[in-house]
Amino acid sequence: MTASTGNAIPQPESPDRSPVAPLLDVSGLRVHIGARERPVRPVDGVGFSIGAGETFALLGESGCGKSMTALALLRLLPDAGQIVAGEVRFAGDDLLARTEADMREVRGGKIAMIFQEPSTSLNPVMTVMTQIGEVLARHRGLRGAAARDEARRLLDAVGIPDAERRLDDYPFQFSGGMKQRVMIAMALAGEPELLIADEPTTALDVTIQAQVLDLLASLQAERGMGMLLITHDLGVVARMAQRIGVMYAGELVETGARDDFFRAPLHPYSRKLFAALPTDAQRGRPLAALGGHVPRLDQAFTGCRFAGRCPDVFGRCHDEAPAWHVVGAQAVRCHLYAGTQRAAEPVKAAEGTILPQPPSQAVAPLLDVRDLQVHFPVRKGLLRREVARVRAVDGVSLTLAPGRTLALVGESGCGKTTAGKAILQLVTPTGGEVYLDGTPLAGLSQAALRELRRDFQMVFQDPFASLNPRMRVGEIIEEGLLALGVEPDPLKRAGRIDTLLARVGLTPDMKLRYPHEFSGGQRQRIAIARALAVQPKLIVCDEPTSALDVSVQAQILNLMRELQAEFELAYLFITHNIGVVSWMADDVAVMYLGRIVEQGPVAKVLEAPAHPYTRALLAAVPDIARETAVNVGDAGGRARTTAAGDLPSPLAPPSGCHFHPRCERATDICRAQYPAQTDLRGGRSVRCHWPL
Numbered sequence: 001m002t003a004s005t006g007n008a009i010p011q012p013e014s015p016d017r018s019p020v021a022p023l024l025d026v027s028g029l030r031v032h033i034g035a036r037e038r039p040v041r042p043v044d045g046v047g048f049s050i051g052a053g054e055t056f057a058l059l060g061e062s063g064c065g066k067s068m069t070a071l072a073l074l075r076l077l078p079d080a081g082q083i084v085a086g087e088v089r090f091a092g093d094d095l096l097a098r099t100e101a102d103m104r105e106v107r108g109g110k111i112a113m114i115f116q117e118p119s120t121s122l123n124p125v126m127t128v129m130t131q132i133g134e135v136l137a138r139h140r141g142l143r144g145a146a147a148r149d150e151a152r153r154l155l156d157a158v159g160i161p162d163a164e165r166r167l168d169d170y171p172f173q174f175s176g177g178m179k180q181r182v183m184i185a186m187a188l189a190g191e192p193e194l195l196i197a198d199e200p201t202t203a204l205d206v207t208i209q210a211q212v213l214d215l216l217a218s219l220q221a222e223r224g225m226g227m228l229l230i231t232h233d234l235g236v237v238a239r240m241a242q243r244i245g246v247m248y249a250g251e252l253v254e255t256g257a258r259d260d261f262f263r264a265p266l267h268p269y270s271r272k273l274f275a276a277l278p279t280d281a282q283r284g285r286p287l288a289a290l291g292g293h294v295p296r297l298d299q300a301f302t303g304c305r306f307a308g309r310c311p312d313v314f315g316r317c318h319d320e321a322p323a324w325h326v327v328g329a330q331a332v333r334c335h336l337y338a339g340t341q342r343a344a345e346p347v348k349a350a351e352g353t354i355l356p357q358p359p360s361q362a363v364a365p366l367l368d369v370r371d372l373q374v375h376f377p378v379r380k381g382l383l384r385r386e387v388a389r390v391r392a393v394d395g396v397s398l399t400l401a402p403g404r405t406l407a408l409v410g411e412s413g414c415g416k417t418t419a420g421k422a423i424l425q426l427v428t429p430t431g432g433e434v435y436l437d438g439t440p441l442a443g444l445s446q447a448a449l450r451e452l453r454r455d456f457q458m459v460f461q462d463p464f465a466s467l468n469p470r471m472r473v474g475e476i477i478e479e480g481l482l483a484l485g486v487e488p489d490p491l492k493r494a495g496r497i498d499t500l501l502a503r504v505g506l507t508p509d510m511k512l513r514y515p516h517e518f519s520g521g522q523r524q525r526i527a528i529a530r531a532l533a534v535q536p537k538l539i540v541c542d543e544p545t546s547a548l549d550v551s552v553q554a555q556i557l558n559l560m561r562e563l564q565a566e567f568e569l570a571y572l573f574i575t576h577n578i579g580v581v582s583w584m585a586d587d588v589a590v591m592y593l594g595r596i597v598e599q600g601p602v603a604k605v606l607e608a609p610a611h612p613y614t615r616a617l618l619a620a621v622p623d624i625a626r627e628t629a630v631n632v633g634d635a636g637g638r639a640r641t642t643a644a645g646d647l648p649s650p651l652a653p654p655s656g657c658h659f660h661p662r663c664e665r666a667t668d669i670c671r672a673q674y675p676a677q678t679d680l681r682g683g684r685s686v687r688c689h690w691p692l
Contacts, residue, residue, distance in 0.1 A: 014047055014048060014245065014252050014255040014324060014331050014333075015324050015326060015331050016048070016243070016245075016255035016256060016330070016331040017048075017049045018049040018050055018051040018054060018056075018243070019051070020051035020052065020053075020054065021051060021052075022049035022050065022051055022089075023050055023051055023052045023054075023090065023091060023193060023194055023226040024049060024050045024073070024088075024089070024090050024111075024194055024226060024228070025049045025087070025088075025089040025090075026046060026047050026048055026049065026073070026086070026087070026088050026089075027047045027086055027087045027088075027089075028045055028046075028047055028085055028086040028087065029043055029045070029046045029047065029069065029072060029083070029085070029086035029087075029088065030043060030044055030045055030046075030083070030084050030085040030086055031043035031044075031065075031068055031069075031072050031077065031081055031082070031083055031084070032081070032082055032084050033077075033078065033080050033081040033082075034080050034298070038298050039298065040297050040298045041250050041297050041298070042065040042068040042069075042250055042297055043065050043068050043069050043072055043250055044065075044249075044250035044251050044297075045085075045086075045250075045251055046065070046069055046086075046247070046250075046251060046252055047086075047252070048245050048252065048255065050194065050226040050227070050228060051226060052193065052224050052225070052226050053220065053221070053224045053225065053226065054226055054227070054242050054243065055220070055226075055227040055228075055229055055240050055241045055242050055243075056226075056227070056228055056229070056241065056242070056243050056244070056245065057229045057230075057231060057236075057237045057240065057241035057243070057244045057245070057258075058070075058228065058229070058230045058231075058245050058247055059231065059232065059234070059237055059244060059245065059246050059247065059273075060232065060246060060247035060248055061232060061248075061294055061549045061551055061552075062232070062294075062520070062549050063293075063294040063297075064247045064248050064249055064250065064294055065247055065249070065250045065251075065297070066198075066230045066247055067116070067198055067199075067230060068081075069230075069247070070113065070196045070198055070228060070230055072088075073088055073095070073111070073196065073228075074103070074106070074107055074111060074113060074196070075095070075096075075100075075103055076107075083096060090106070090110065090111065090194070091110075091193070104138075105139075108135050108138065108139055108187075108189075108190040108192070109138070109139035109190040109191075109192065110190075110192055110193050110194065111192055111193070111194045111195075111196065112186075112187035112188065112190055112192035112194075112195055112196070113187065113195075113196040113197075113198065114180075114183050114184060114187050114195065114196070114197045114198065114200050115183065115198055116198045116199040116200070116202060118171075118176070118179035118180050118182065118183045119171070119176075119179060121183060122171040122179060122182065122183065123171070124170065124171055124172060125170075126170070127167065127168050127169065127170055128151075128155075128166065128167055128168075128169055128170070128171070128174075128182055129148065129151055129167040129168060131182075131186060132147075132151040132154060132167075132182075132185060132186050132189050133147045133148075133151060135186055135189035135190050136150055136151065136189050136190075138190070139189070139190035139191070140189075140190065140191070148167065150189070151167055151185075151189070152164050152167060154185040154188060154189055155167065155181075155182075155185055157185070157188070157219070158181040158182075158184050158185045158188075158215055158219075159181060159211065159215060160178060160181055160182070160185075175412075175413070175646060176204060176208070176412060177204055177208035177211065177212065177412075177646060178646070180200065180201075180204065180208075180212055181212065181215070184200075184212070184215065184216065184219075188219065188223075191223075192225065193225060193226065194225060194226045194227070194228070195216075195220070195225050195226070195227045195228070196227075196228045196230070197216065197227060197228070197229050197230065198230045199230060199231055199232075200212060200216070200229075200231075201213065201231075201233070201236060202231075202233075204412075205410075205411045205412045205576040206411075206576055206577075206578065206617055206620040206621050207411055207616065207617065207620045207643050208411070208412070208646070209236075209620065209622075210619075210620035210621075210622075213236065213239055213240060213622070216240070217239075217240065227240075229241060232549045232550060233550075233622070234262075234273065234274070234277060234550070234624060235579075235621065235622030235623065235624060235627075236622055237258070238258065238262060238622055238623075238624040238627035239622040239627050241258050242257065242258055243255065243256065243257055243258060244256060244257075244258055244261045246265075246267060246269065246270050246273075248269050248294070248305060248306055249294055249295055249297060249301075249305040249306070250297050250305075251305065251333070252333070253267045253269055253270075253306065253332065253333045253334070254266055254267040254269075254270050254330065254331065254332045254333070254334075255330070255331050256329060256330030256331060257329055257330075260328065260329050260330050261330065262624055266327055266330055266332040266334065266337070267306075267332050267333070267334050268306065268310045268311060268312050268334065268336070269290075269306050269309075269310070272288065272290040272309075272311075272551065273290070273550055273551065275287070275288035276288055276289055276290055276550050276551050276553070276554035277550060277554075277579065278553075278554070278557060278579045278580050278582065278583030278584065279579060279582065279583065280582050280583075280606075282583060283582060283583050286558050286561070287554035287557055287558055287583070288554070289551065289554035289555040289558055290309060290551035290554070290555075291309060291555075292308060292309040293519060295308065301321065302318070302319065302320075302321070303316075303317050303318040303319050303320055303321060304317040304318075304320075304321065304322050304334070304335065312336060314335070316335050317335055320335070322334050322335045322338070323338070325337040325338060358403050358404045358405070358564075358586050359401055359402060359403040359404060359568075363401040363402060363403075364401070365399040365400060365401050365435075366400055366401060366402045366436065366437055366537055366538060366570045367398075367399065367400040367423070367434075367435070367436060367538055367570065367572070368399050368433075368434075368435040369396060369397055369398050369399070369423060369432070369433070369434050369435075370397050370432055370433045370434075370435075371395050371396070371397055371431065371432040371433070372393055372395070372396040372397070372419060372422055372423070372429055372431075372432035372433075372434065373391075373393055373394055373395060373396075373429060373430040373431035373432050374392045374393035374415070374418050374419070374422045374427055374428075374429055374430055375389040375390065375391050375392070375394075375430040376389065376390040376392060377389055377390075378390060378651065388651055388652075389651075390650050390651050391593075391594050391650045391651075391653060392415045392418040392594055392650055393415045393418050393419045393422060393429075393594050394415075394593075394594035394595050394650075394653075395432070395594075395595055396415075396419050396432070396591070396594070396595065396596055397432075397596065398589050398596065398599065400538070400570050400572060400587075401570065402537065402568050402570050403564065403565075403568040403569070403570060404570055404571075404586045404587065405564070405570070405571040405573055405584055405585045405586050405587070406570075406571070406572055406573065406585065406586070406587045406588070406589060407573045407574075407575060407580075407581040407584065407585035407587070407588045407589070407602065408420070408572060408573065408574045408575075408588075408589050408591055409575060409576060409578070409581055409588060409589070409590055409591065409617065410576065410590060410591035410592055410617075411576065411592075411617075411647050412576070412647075413647050413650070414591045414592055414593055414594065414647060415591060415593070415594040415650070416542075416574045416591055417461075417542050417543075417574060419574075419591070420458070420540045420542055420572060420574050421458075422434075423441075423456075423540065423572065424456055424458055424540055425441050425442075425444075425449055426458070429442060436452065436455060436456060436537075436538065437455065437537065439452065450484070453484055453534075454484045454486060454534040454535065454536060455536055455537045455538065456536055456537065456538040456539070456540070457480075457530075457531035457532075457534065457536040457538075457539050457540070458531065458539070458540045458541075458542065459524075459527050459528055459531050459539060459540070459541045459542065459544050460527065460542050460544075461542045461543035461544065461546060463515075463520070463523035463524045463526065463527040464515060464516075464520070464523055466527060467515040467523060467526060467527065467530075468515075469514065469515055469516060470514075471514075472511060472512055472513060472514060473501075473510055473511045473512075473513055473514070473515070473518075473526055474494075474497050474511030474512065476515075476526065476530055477497050477500060477501075477511070477526070477529055477530050477533050478493060478497060478533075479530075480530060480533050480534050481493055481496070481533055481534065484534050486533070486534050486535070496533065497511055497533070498511070500529040500532055500533055501529055503529070503532075503563070504525040504526075504528055504529045504532075504559060504563075505525055505555070505559060506522065506525055506526070506529070519552075520548055520552065521548055521549075521552035521555060521556060524544060524545075524548065524552075524556055525556070525559070527544075528544075528556075528559065528560070528563070532563065532567070535567070536569070537568075537569070537570060538569070538570045538571075538572065539569055539570070539571055539572075540571075540572045540574070541560070541571055541572065541573045541574065541575075542574045543574060543575055543576070544556065544560075544573075545557065545575075545577065545580060546575070546576075546577065553580070557580065557583065557584055560584070561584070571584075573585060578606070578617065578618060578621045579621070581602060581606070582602060582606055585602045586601070586602060587599065587600065587601055587602055588600070588601075588602045588605050588606070590605070590611065590613065590614045590617070592613050592647075592658060592659055593647065593648060593650055593653050593658040593659075594650055594653070595658065595687070596687070597611045597613055597614070597659065597686065597687050597688070598610055598611040598613075598614045598684070598685070598686045598687070598688075599684070599685055600680070600682065600683050600684030600685065601682060601683055601684070604682045604683075604684055605684060606618065608692075609692065610680060610684065610686040610688065610691040610692050611659075611686050611687070611688045611691065611692070612659065612663045612664070612665055612688065612692065613643065613659050613662075613663075615692060616643035616662075617643075620643070643659075643662045643663075644662050645661065645662050648661065654671075655671060655672065656669075656670050656671045656672045656673050656674055657670045657671075657673075657674055657675055657687075657688070657689065658674070665690050667689070667690070669689050670689055670690075673689075674687075675687045675688050675689045678691060
């Protein structure tokens, strides 16, 4: 492969175009937001095309302009935003020249959009039928019985059971995965030719994500729709896209076909995104985290926008904006490919310092949980009598040694977070025992429990929601020290806060700021500093990286491993990200409907899962090698058999093995009897009548 020299003046868009006649053709698109003197430029010369039946994935970190590009295409910009240059042509029609009245016919009819968060996109006071009916009436003229029949057909098509009854339900009566399916049904109601999907699976666990992605792929093939997929998940890109555009700081920096991109990404930014992925190959070594942040977009750039974070930067990068260069079938905006014969190179496994090995599991456990139960009563009637119980946690047993990480994995709603809170006595257990360093926590008085609280802390999933918005960062960290009487001296307390902020990668002067002044990754660092302030022995981490980009996730994971080695911390890591589990955890426990169905050393469980549910979880994870047919021999040959349907309600769990309604191997004994624990070699155990 050879590189072209390119022009001295950077091109406003990528030379890579759809190989078929474009359905959507975007050229030189520029968006400004705010004051004319110093506007924010979230989209700054973006160009690409999408053909009918083709998926184009827009990839990049939060803040790089992906979602703003999508909103600009539909002219749904915020009040202070405006399109200042460029063309957007749909089926040859210039959308930027249309009136607002004309655009209402395009939105939902010709181009539909699935937004990132269905909970905020669906109207909470309108039934599903009313919301789908609005689209049907506007774009297809259907009303009354005809509209209801079509709405029911749409819900059937997206896999919602008992669609006729669910039409009259409100959004709050649906699970996260179901709400996302309702959004898809609404988007398809107008029979669009182009679908824009903005992070459609970010908030979903792996099994529901797999179902939604399979649904989108089948509907696209059936209808021949074009699709613009916006995401930062490389696995989802590998699963769905034919072509890819990598976006950074308002502009595209690389485009190309999916297989070429995954075989050998060109731009240093693209390569850093790959290197930051937690994988089996990187286990035992620090992740190649991408330092720094996306630059402010209200400035005038003179050189390459990635220069401040690039490992290959040289003098020209700071002084001259790079032009587009073609390398084989790919295109890249980078000076490294100017006037050279530089070829694309595969991304190699990360190299670096070997991380310290965790203590042996044979060490006396710090945490010992025995048959933990958390049941929530359901009360009805005037006398509020108990009529049923939600068995959120129904007999969980696990152990965790000092300095080790135990991952608790499973679908949303399986009881992971409730178990974590019950272990810390933030939720009162219904039954069972919890021992911390040999001391039983159940039944302790509030005063006795307060004395032990400094030994165990929690890092929550959403750092913004768990940090008091009215308190400065220094006050937030100091609050725990004061409450638990850890450091009575004010000067020493202030010194400890400064040390903690520096240790988690922040500066001491940041203690005077409020939480809203920080990025998501920085807020998670603050939450970790708050947990560390009282010098705990155990930290329960509830999905601490689920809302973070892959680059920020790598920084947080590296930090947690460093702190674990330094302070001999034990982590109970609650997550549904199997990639993070494989890199971070020493042991794993798989939870289904309130019970542990399989547990053991992480390498053994992930390499050869014994329970059908564990196998279904692993099969649901988008695998880059499997999806792109690159290094097929290393993909393990695992069949893509995911769990059908949704998690049953813990209010009325199925008889026998709780997983049998979704299990292909279920027999009569599975329907009648819950399986006993079977101990396997290598410290593993499984609850299954027919372990694999």
